[in-house]
Amino acid sequence: MSVIISFEGVSKKFTLHHERARSFQELVVGFFRRDNRSREEFWALRDVSFTVERGETVGLIGPNGAGKSTVLKLVSRIIEPTSGRIEVNGRVGALLELGAGFHPDLTGRENIYLNGSILGLSRAQIRWKLDEIIAFAELERFIDVPVKHYSSGMYVRLGFSVAVHTDPEILLVDEVLAVGDAAFQKKCLEKIAGFRRRGGTVVFVSHNLRLIQQLCERVFWLDGGEIRQIGPPDRVIRSYVADVARQRERELSVLNARYVAAPPRGKLRIREVVMRDGYGRPRGVFLSGEPVHIHISYECAERVEKPIFSVLIHRSDGEYISSTNTYDIDPLDIGPIEGTGELVVEISRLALYEGEYFLSVGAYTEPDPPFWATPAHFLDKVRRFHVHSPDGAHGILVLQARWEHHPDIGRNP
Ligand SMILES: Nc1ncnc2c1ncn2[C@@H]1O[C@H](COP(=O)(O)OP(=O)(O)OP(=O)(O)O)[C@@H](O)[C@H]1O
Ligand SMILES: [Mg+2]
Incomplete structure (x- = not known):
């Protein structure tokens, strides 16, 4: 050579x-x-x-x-x-x-x-x-x-x-x-x-x-x-x-630490939102398909009879991607709350492709629709996170699909 x-x-x-x-x-x-x-x-x-x-x-x-x-x-x-x-x-x-x-x-x-x-x-x-x-x-x-x-x-x-x-x-x-x-x-x-x-x-x-x-x-x-x-x-x-x-993780933690929360409008306040991986480690960069746990800690100024919580995901260009809430999407009867507490949203597989996304979290004291119109506390785009898809796949949503092949079907007897 x-x-x-x-x-x-x-x-x-x-x-x-x-x-x-x-x-x-x-x-x-x-x-x-x-x-x-x-x-x-x-x-x-x-x-x-x-x-x-x-x-x-x-x-x-x-x-x-x-x-x-x-x-x-x-x-x-x-x-x-x-x-x-x-x-x-x-x-x-x-x-x-x-x-x-x-x-x-x-x-x-x-x-x-x-x-x-x-x-x-x-x-x-x-x-x-x-x-x-x-x-x-x-x-x-x-x-x-x-x-x-x-x-x-x-x-x-x-x-x-x-x-x-x-x-x-x-x-x-x-x-x-x-x-x-x-x-x-x-x-x-x-x-x-x-x-x-x-x-x-x-x-x-x-x-x-x-x-x-x-x-x-x-x-x-x-x-x-x-x-x-x-x-x-x-x-x-x-x-x-x-x-x-690693570098993106550092940048995201700085960006996220700078977030200034809007003051609550009601008697229920969101204190902190943390995104963690399947091992409970706080993270800002996730792999497509890995589990994500969102921890939401709250505090009430007085007893709340029927609280509702919601989580929204937007892409960094503002496109709305998806949401969940404890009311009608993934119902959870939280019951009356007082003082402080924490909710955990478990996402078993993050079905997003490569990109930057925002997480927003809302807390509501109205037990009936349209509760979303009157949040007690809404943290708009409170966490910025990055999803990495290593195989270079593109798109927004990971189809959790499985292929099957039946070669004999359709053949003349
Ligand atoms: N003619 C020039 N005058 C002044 N600075 C220059 C000049 N050409 C390159 N640079 C600087 O040198 C550095 C290296 O530039 P280079 O174009 O080699 O980067 P690169 O690795 O090709 O980046 P990219 O992935 O963006 O193409 C950059 O900071 C750039 O601003
Ligand atoms: Mg270049």
Whole structure:
């Protein structure tokens, strides 16, 4: 095996130019301080070392701003490292950020020539590939239109087509693939598969962990400009997902701690709402399908004869998802209450898919409808929680379905 890409202690510093102070207040403060700092240094990568073997497919994962695109730009020599050594022993075809490498005023055709020559192809070589590039990009009708009039999907199609048809040994693919429609994505993935079969090397950046898992032999996890882990997809993706969940858990606990409850309007008050997992641990991030227990503690200013409690779930975009109450949905005769106490809502399987949700809790002293119109205390969106579905399934509601197969039914005797 031979090394085709090597990074040795690579760091990249960007200088951010703050064009102007953000507010009048900052302007005034800046004036009196005589401190008009308009430049700020930012390390996008710090001491990054790795090697990629010829023929390998490597995935780069990590949160926004981790430095993934910066790595690709360094490999393709669009930018230079601030320090460290980079060696690339092969021709690079790159599909980087939208529009990178395209001149907006030139037509699609002219940009193909421009890109081809940057990649070291002669005009004759490019002419030979031209039809194939245009056909793959499905841009026949638009190829003589300046690319500034292209949609983002058209940009990506042209960019990818140029990258794969200019005979690269290394293919760099940034997240942008996701901009294209599903049919084009499929075509690109097939093209990438063919390129790999012929021994090509691929460095692939994506937030789609399933795709990374399927495509890559090794995964690099970048975080804050540094390599956190390099290894087999299973292991690295698992650590990354766990880390993201831990971080989200911390953020949610801060957000939830900041919640300011509205004062009660009646003699019954909700003191606290806690979401716990099946082991009784307070949590903000749950796995799709796991048990959730919602603990609601209350306090009455005086005896309440027939209290009712309700729980509502909304998605973070405000869409109402579902609810339960002790009155008519999941009836529970609570009877007269006094002083303090706690109710527990047991959800045996959280049937929600990936997303952010809100929990609201209401307490009512009216024993008859419409009790919901007059809550004694209503905590609107009191808990924000995250549901993670590891298999990348999408939608809102998990159908708790089971399939059966009866092969003999319908066959003629
Ligand atoms: N030309 C630039 N000038 C200044 N800062 C930059 C420049 N390019 C990137 N950065 C900064 O460097 C950091 C890393 O950026 P990069 O684009 O590599 O992240 P990324 O991992 O690709 O993130 P994403 O998942 O959002 O695409 C970011 O904080 C970004 O703001
Ligand atoms: Mg990026």
